Amino acid sequence: PKLNEFIVALPKAELHLHIEGTLEPELIFELARRNNIKLNYASEGELRRAYAFKDLQSFLDLYYAGASVLITERDFYDMTMAYLKRAQADGVCHTEIMFDPQTHTERGVAIETVFAGIARAVREMQQQAGLTSYLLMSFLRHLSEESAFETLEAALPLREQYKDIWVGIGLDSAEVGNPPDKFQRVFTRCKELGFRLVAHAGEEGPPQYVRDALDLLHVDRIDHGVRSEEDPDLVKRLIREQIPLTVCPLSNLKLCVVDDMQDHNIARLLRQGLVVTVNSDDPAYFGGYVGDNYRAIATSLKLSKAELAKLADNSLVASFLPGYRKNQLR
Numbered sequence: 542p543k544l545n546e547f548i549v550a551l552p553k554a555e556l557h558l559h560i561e562g563t564l565e566p567e568l569i570f571e572l573a574r575r576n577n578i579k580l581n582y583a584s585e586g587e588l589r590r591a592y593a594f595k596d597l598q599s600f601l602d603l604y605y606a607g608a609s610v611l612i613t614e615r616d617f618y619d620m621t622m623a624y625l626k627r628a629q630a631d632g633v634c635h636t637e638i639m640f641d642p643q644t645h646t647e648r649g650v651a652i653e654t655v656f657a658g659i660a661r662a663v664r665e666m667q668q669q670a671g672l673t674s675y676l677l678m679s680f681l682r683h684l685s686e687e688s689a690f691e692t693l694e695a696a697l698p699l700r701e702q703y704k705d706i707w708v709g710i711g712l713d714s715a716e717v718g719n720p721p722d723k724f725q726r727v728f729t730r731c732k733e734l735g736f737r738l739v740a741h742a743g744e745e746g747p748p749q750y751v752r753d754a755l756d757l758l759h760v761d762r763i764d765h766g767v768r769s770e771e772d773p774d775l776v777k778r779l780i781r782e783q784i785p786l787t788v789c790p791l792s793n794l795k796l797c798v799v800d801d802m803q804d805h806n807i808a809r810l811l812r813q814g815l816v817v818t819v820n821s822d823d824p825a826y827f828g829g830y831v832g833d834n835y836r837a838i839a840t841s842l843k844l845s846k847a848e849l850a851k852l853a854d855n856s857l858v859a860s861f862l863p864g865y866r867k868n869q870l871r
């Protein structure tokens with residue numbers, strides 16, 4: 542209880558969060574009923590019991606199936622509002638939310654609907670509770686670069702309308718076999734347009750994908766990045782250039798990126814001077830929100846209060862909020 546109070550009280554941001562990964566089974570069933578969609582599971586309990594993943598792809602299959610209940614603006618609003626209330630309860634003061642428009646436009650949902658529902662919840666929480674959020678529109682890397690360009694073109698007319706919150710671009714979905722260079726041109730275009738850039742790298746993929754995300758995509762942060770540890774020169778570079786890693790401990794455990802939380806490398810990376818942060822990734826699927834992630838590593842890795850405070854501080858420094866300076870050497 543005292544550890545929990547300490548963690549909740551830490552000022553912190555959540556920087557690695559897929560909004561579609563916050564859909565709890567209860568909300569999936571409610572939206573399925575509302576939209577007359579038939580699910581392959583008889584009950585919420587049965588769905589939850591299917592959340593036993595062996596790798597990233599086995600999770601992604603269920604994640605995309607779950608997202609298929611999202612149809613209307615109100616669905617996107619309800620999902621986002623439910624997440625923001627959970628984040629607020631964990632003492633989060635700022636979030637940077639990824640969303641995957643291609644998951645929805647492929648099913649015939651207009652990209653305008655996706656933006657509108659998410660943005661309405663974000664703006665309402667900002668006004669009512671002072672919790673700020675930015676949006677990172679993310680491309681699915683198992684799809685083509687052409688599809689990413691089409692998504693960018695479809696979204697750009699909305700940029701003015703959402704310029705206060707839509708600050709960046711991300712890259713997610715199946716990593717191995719879909720390396721950063723596949724998206725080099727579309728990321729170059731996004732950078733020219735003035736977006737902040739992030740990409741998943743070094744979750745299941747090798748350290749070379751982390752290097753390529755930095756050198757070819759010019760990202761500001763690496764999502765996950767835990768496999769960087771296998772390459773000591775890369776680790777030195779991440780320290781020297783103070784490139785943030787948005788680490789997701791419970792996700793890594795559930796997707797078998799690590800076998801035991803006591804073996805997670807976030808403490809080693811932190812103690813070497815990397816800008817590591819703690820995040821929930823897809824909390825409805827991985828057994829916990831950001832506070833649960835802090836608690837899990839605090840206990841399993843015996844982190845001190847000073848270390849927990851450093852992780853929280855890193856999340857503000859690594860955020861795209863103006864006014865938190867990182868040691869900019871790049």
Ligand code: ADE
Nearest residue numbers: 559713714715741822823
């Ligand atoms: N999409 C949602 N969660 C993801 C993860 N952990 N890795 C890659 N793509 C994702």
Ligand code: ZN
Nearest residue numbers: 559713764822
């Ligand atoms: Zn992720």
